[in-house]
Amino acid sequence: MSTTAAETLSVTVEREVAFPPEKVWRALTQPHLIAEWLMKNDFKPVVGHSFSLSAEWGAVDCRVETVEANRALSYTWDGLGLESVVTWTLTPTSTGTRLRMEQVGFRPDQQMAYRGATAGWPRFFDNLEQVLARPD
Template sequence: MSITATETRSVIVEREIPYPPEKIWRALTQPHLIEDWLMKNDFKPVADHRFSLRADWGSVDCQVLAIEALKSLSYTWAAYGLESIVTWTLTPTSRGTHLRMEQAGFRPDQEKAYQGAKYGWQQFFTNLEQVLARAD
């Protein structure tokens, strides 16, 4: 059995967060807040906007694919040969918001990137929750 190049994996992180979608949406779309939990950036919540995320280790080239205020946001995430798509989905719940992040597009030969993303997104979510706890 051969593995085709189209077989890709996703990293998915889901958490119930005790804040309304509006508050989480701001943290996902306002550059100064994104910087606090993810990386330095020049993000704009506009379809087709190209932006970069910058950290000590390098940068990620991104482009907004789709945006539906307070509900979903997706953008490309390209770095070190990885061509992936990050999609955020916000669903209101009785206790706050169910936040789901999926980074899709890891090829079988990108195990290191896949494992790195699995670890990295857990850290980013922890950072995000800390930002939400203090952000107004």
């Protein structure tokens, strides 16, 4: 049985952060900063670049899909049977940036991965905000 896009689940986290898009973008695209809020990585903000994210529990294979500096970033996120795409959208506001992350592609039989992402992304956002709050 094939799974249509309509049958897949997604996780979305959206937050207003009090930092300009340029600063948020650096935290999303510089490997040493990504390592501080997400996982160890060999990321490069280049479309088609394959990279991995690794943590104690294992690794995720990724490939950069979209790079629009200070505006949008997306990459595949494949691991533990999950094939998904993570998309970051940065929208400037009067007080900083509206940061939106959407991870799409959870099949109905992937409840564990879905619950993990639902719980995990808000924590990653908290970590990201701590990285952003430090002086440059």
